[in-house]
Every structure is written in C-alpha cells, then in structure tokens.
Amino acid sequence: MTTDSLSLDQFFHSFPKADLHYHLLGGVRLSTMLDFASKYGVELSERDAKSYYRAHQRETGIVKGGIEALTFLYQIMKEPEDYARVLFEVAEDAHACGVRYIETFWNPNDTELSYATVTDALAEAIDKTQQQFGIVIRLIPSINREKSPEEAVEMVNMMLDYSHPYALGIGIDYKEHNAPVEHFWKAYKLAQKNGLRLTAHCSEFGLHWRNVETGIELLQLERIDHGYTIIDNLELTNHYAKTGIPFTVIPSNTYYFTQWPDHQDWCLNHPIRTMAKAGLNIIPCTDDWHIHNTTSANCYRVMVEDFGFDLDSLRQMMVNSIQASWADDDTKQQWLKQWCHEFDSLRSQLAAEPTIPADKLIQYRR
Template identity: 60%
Template sequence: MTRQLTLPEFLRKMPKVELHYHLLGGVRMNTMLDLAKKYNEPLTEKDAKSYYRAFAHENEVMKGGIAALNFLYPLLRATEDYERVAYEILEDAKNTGVRYVEFFWNPNDTEIPYQEVTLALAKVFEQAEIDWNISAYLIPSINREKTPEEAVEMVTWMINFPHPRVLGIGIDYREDNAAIEKFWKAYRLAAQNNLRLTGHCSEFGLHWRNVETGLDLIGLERIDHGYTVVENAELMARCAKEAIPFTVVPSNTFFMKKWPNHSEWQINHPIRQMAKAGMIIIPATDDWHMHDTNGQKCYQSMIKDFGFDLDGVRQCILNGINAAWQPETTKAKWRQEWLTEFDTLRAQLIEEPQFDNAFHTPYQLNNH
C-alpha cells in the first residue's frame, strides 16, 4: 500500500474514544459571544478570549476552564442553547476521529430542569449518531463546590427520570476543600440504583489518599486525573494490578504551570510514570476549546511530550474502549473494527515517529 499519511493526519483519522470531556468546556468562542449577545450579557471579545488558552498571552490572565463553566451555565437559558452547543461539539469531535464520547455536565448549575436538558441533548446525540456515526452519552456530575445535599438532589433527578443516554455520575470542580468522601450519600444512592461511578480525584497536586478513598469508600470504577497516585508506590501498584482505568489529560493546566518547559515532562510528569508502572491510562482532552486541544493534539502530546510510540498509542485506544461504559458486545465490535482501522491507517504513514534520545525510548504498556 502506498504510504501517504503524515503523523498529524494519522492521529486525526484514527478512531478514538473520549471519556473525560466537560460539555461546556467545548463551547466555541463565537458561540459564547453569540449567546452573550442573545441575552444582552456584557462580554467583549477580549473578555471572551480570556477563557481560551489559544488566545492567552503572557501579560494577560487566562481565566481558565472552571471560570468559563461558571460564566456559561447561567448563560445557557434555553434548551436550544444546549442543542447548539452539543451539535457543534460533536461536529468538532468527529472531525478529529472521535467515535464515542462520555460528557460530564453539571445539572445543579443550570436553571433549566434536568429532564428538559437531558431530552434536548439526547435528541442531538441521536441525530449525530445517524449523521456522523459518533456515539455520545452523559455523566451528570456533582459540583463539589456546592453542598452534599445538592448532590443527592441531582442523583434523585436522575433516578426519577432514567434515560438510556445517561450512564452514571461523576464529580468535578475544585477539590481543595471538597474531598470525595463528603459526597458519599449521593454516590451510595447512585450505586443502589445501578448507575456507574467515576470521579475527579487527586488533581491540582492534591493528596493521593483522595484516590484511595474514591476506590475504597465510594466504590469508583474509574478515576479522573488521579496524578498523585505516583507518590504512593503501593497504591500505584495496586491500581495497575486491579486494572483501574485513569482518564489523564496531557493539557492539564497544573503541570503546564509547574513545568512550562515540556522537556521536563519526559522525566517528571505523572502521566509518564503511571504508564511506566503499567497502569491503565486513557488520554483525554477535558475542555477542548478552553485548553486549546482536541483528539488529535491530545495524542500528539502523548508522543511528543511523553515518548509514546504507536504501539503505546494503540494500547491507549484499547484502554479507552475497554473502560467505556457500554455493553461488552459493543466494545468487542469496536475492538475488532477500530483496531483494524488503526492498523490500516498506520500502514499508510509516511514515517513513524522516531525516538532519538533517552527520554523518548518507547516502553511497552501492560496489555490488561
């Protein structure tokens, strides 16, 4: 077969899952401006740019993802606003090879009833599946900056209005003063009603015990972030042995600020340490437009910044399929079709990435 794909083209085309994506983190800047105009909310283009890394400058403060969510949730005041956002996000996703998405969103942060937003998003998801062959589902997420009682209220909404596009619950926002155990009642209620469980733990350099608590007290099936697990060798070995999936984000702002020189990532970054320890990691984008990333850029970082070869990339894709909250029959089909497609596209590469220094030595990930 004639080789014709560059590496960026290959990474864009290869089929992939996205298990850690905040719905409103994917809002296009023009959409934010349009919605502000629609509701007569003051927002200049300069202010809008402050939420998006692509427009960040050294002499200006980037407000970042959480600030963007705090601005956007009150701004989306009609179900049609959610429909527009969902349609545009899925269009962006399918253009970078994403075939399956599980979206976090925060029902307690919107004034629109949970049932109405769920139905509006599901309508778009169903159309996208027909038009683009991309599957999308929802993970209502606890805003841990709110009260545990509000978290229980969110789970109660989910129980009272079950929907096949809603898979389980998560937890996000600032973890500093809101460790996951505060929300045990909401998680227990969700588990009792057969909802799947994941949660943001040990982000922003916070203690590894939040991962341990998430696993042992809350019963999480997946961990989102979880980077300080590398500070506890016993816990890291346990997570590898038990094949606990971790969704990891190459564009995570904490480590970008800690090590602005990406060459340091090749030595120090937890993502590399987690992979070398044989843990199950799934690269994720978190907030596409806020973080100036996408499905292609995410995997480019795995190669450039963390030294993954294409066998490692393939393993990450397999990890994502295995960790998706879908029936085994569906995932078996994806494993067969998507990995075959990956191999076919790989055969068309003009040249595979070369590793010419010690930090780029490819390593073999455990095949769980």
C-alpha cells in the first residue's frame, strides 16, 4: 500500500455526487432546531428535539417520524433568514461528502411566509454557497398531500406568479395512504402546461404499485421518488426498465427498516436490490439527511457494504444521477465527462477494492 492511497471511506466521501431527493428541512441540524426554538421562545427541551432525530431516538426513548419533524420545523422557521441559514448548512454538510448538485424539496403551503420571500432567501443563499463551496442547489417546491388538492393548485399558481429560474419543477410528499397522486392531477397538469418538471413520491411505505403506474401514465411524471413496490408487478417493472424512467431510492428508508429488522435479511431482501437486478434506473439519495442520520457518503457506502453493489455499479448510479437531474443538457454533458474522470482517478488511488461475497454481489449496468 502506498502512503497516498485512499480508504473506501475517503472514496465514498470524495467522488462527485448528485442528490435528487433531498428534503430541505430534513437537513436541519439538531443544534439549529434548538436555536430556532430559542429564538422564537418555543418551548423545546433538548430531549424533545432529539426525539425527531434517528441518531438520538434510542437515548430519548421517544420516536417521532421524519414527517413530524418537518411539520414542526416549518412552525419554528419564521423569518427568511432561517431558510437561508438552513440552506447554507445543507450545502456545507453536503460539500463535506463530495456532493456537487442537489435538487431540494420544500413545502410552500407549510409556511406562513410568502412563496416569493422564501424563494428569494433560498436563491440568495444558493448563490452564496455556489461561490463558497462550488455546489449547485436547485429547488423543487413540493405539495403537502395531507392538505387539499385545491391548495396544491394554489401552490403551482404561486410558482407561476413568481417564476424563478432556480425553481425547476414540482414534487409531492408527506403521507400517501389517503392521498394518491391522482387526487392532485389539476396541480400537475397546470405545472406541466407551464413548463415545470414533474416528480412525485409514489408507493412509499409499502403502498400499492398502482401509485407508480398512475403517476407515470396519467400524470406523466418524469421521475419517481421511492416507488419500491413496483417490483410486485413484474411486467410493469420490465417495461419501466426499458423506458428508463428514473427512481430516486433511499438506502436508509425507515419503512423497510421495520419490515426487515434482521440486518442480513434487510440487506438481501431490500427492494432496491430487486429494482437494480431488474435493470430499473435507480439513483441513491438521502431523503432526510440529519433527521434520518445519513449522508451522501453513507448512502453510497450502504449500497456497497450492505447491499453488495460493486464500484462499477456505483459509477453507473452516479451517471444515472446526472442524466436524471433537471440541469440543462450542456451542464449534464460537462458533468458526465468530468465526474466520470474524477471517479476513475479516485478509484485508481484506492488501497483496495471492496470485497463482496459472490452470493451477495450485484453488478448493476444499464
């Protein structure tokens, strides 16, 4: 081994990455949540704050979900500067993991602030962080599906009234159980008609594959967030493998943690492995960075060490992430060339390639 060789951990932290499924408020640090509460005189003990963060849930004995954390955070972020601070910290954390590009969701219907005010604050922070860290961040205003479809239409109208080059398209998130994506068809049609890009959380939490099909066929989504139960329909899975519609997948997904509590089973039976084997276009993402106690580097580490993908698979996923992004075509071409070169060069400096048992190994190519 030479002295300048890279460890796998250094490799996971340094190759260029794009995160296309990132909830802005999932990236709020614990200390920042506590600062916001204290700034606005909201009663919040450290123990209560920790119960929102997976890293601390064992010690608090209380488990609150990621969605509860987001709802709470929107209530204690009352000024535009709070959004700017969060975006800056998101960029700082992501930069430390080699992330070059993020498309981040935020929910305009969940804040008292106007759409224009938050967009301006975020856009200013985006320019600052691009200068400081070289990271590019773009916005995906997202529908809170626990609210009415009419509020979703209002959200799209707000975007159209205050059109901003950094707001690329729309998404939808929160609990899907009683709010399948077709309920929001008017908002999606309006967005599409006006040139906005379309993605949606579908078939998360083990919900039926129909939600993915409806999203793609009826609403003409360009990307699916999660979509794991598509594998329950082999014919459709094969069809979408051919058409190449991108799925942003989350290796640290909470629902599947509870389905397969035994670690080995969880790794081997995780739908992400099945999706990859079927040849679907998958992109590993973080979802809720601090709330779920993950990072982009960890995300790719899990793909290798827990799920058994080799490094060529990771390179393929990195390529997928660029191609599935909503950056312009020239930028994508430039990134493809540059990032692949960097990936290969860093890989050649590895002290050793990961050792993956043959019965676990996945060679994902598209």
